[in-house]
Amino acid sequence: MARHPSSDRHLLQRAASRLRQRAQAVRQHPRSKRQGAGALRLAFGPRALGGLGRRHLPRGGGRQATDEVRAQALRLPRDVHEASLSRLPLLERHELDAEGRQHYDTVVSPQSRTLVGLRGPSGIWLHSPKLAGYLRAANQYLRFETALDRRLTELAILVTARELDNQFEWTAHEPAALAEGLDARIIEVVKRRQPIGRPGKRLGKREAIIIAFGRELFRKRKLSSATFARAVDLFGRRGVLELAALMGNYAMTAIILDAVDQQLHPGQKPLLPARRPRRAFG
Incomplete structure (x- = not known):
């Protein structure tokens, strides 16, 4: 019978607690050749690991993956729960x-x-x-059901995540965007905040207007008449409404994620550049 993810809640909590206790012991084995679950047993202790199997590990196994799991557990903020990786506990x-x-x-x-x-x-x-x-x-x-296709939907989500500098949202959706066929060069334009320029080989008209649409709304808190008109020409009135709703929905999600300080999963590498400190008001 398949296990529900939350059935591992206590295993994760016990593992993280055991991990902290044994961190010093792990450091005494810097050249360990063990991999995957075996290396986790060295870090956590066999009882703490219990039924926590390979499906909980980052793909690829090995010492590097184990080090990532160990390092994340050790550096979680004090008010973040190990099981949920956020300030709210993982409910069963x-x-x-x-x-x-x-x-x-x-x-x-x-x-x-x-x-x-x-x-x-x-x-x-x-x-x-x-x-x-x-x-x-x-x-x-x-x-999944708007007038936009899945590739453009993921682009709109990435624009939102980038403009709000939400690492969790971006890191979840960049692989999804690539899987839907979004060109990696377009993702780089969004990620690096590069100029859109004229639509051409790198950016089509639809991709360019989605990026401009999001950048204007999030940076200026309004949309120019010219950008609105171009968006209606390309997507229709329904499409423009749904594009704005899509970005608003993921902006709300980003705010919630920030409020609870949601952390990346063990083994996930942050795909956004580090957030720059913002100038304080006042």
């Missing part, structure tokens, strides 16, 4: 009401299309099950 199914359990089951289902499981927005929303129902319905529509 039995802790939820009927509405919450329905949402939980949808997220952990094999048919779920969430990119990060319960350790991300879907798990955070469980703390307000009624809100979770509305947010998930809106998210599913905006991500």
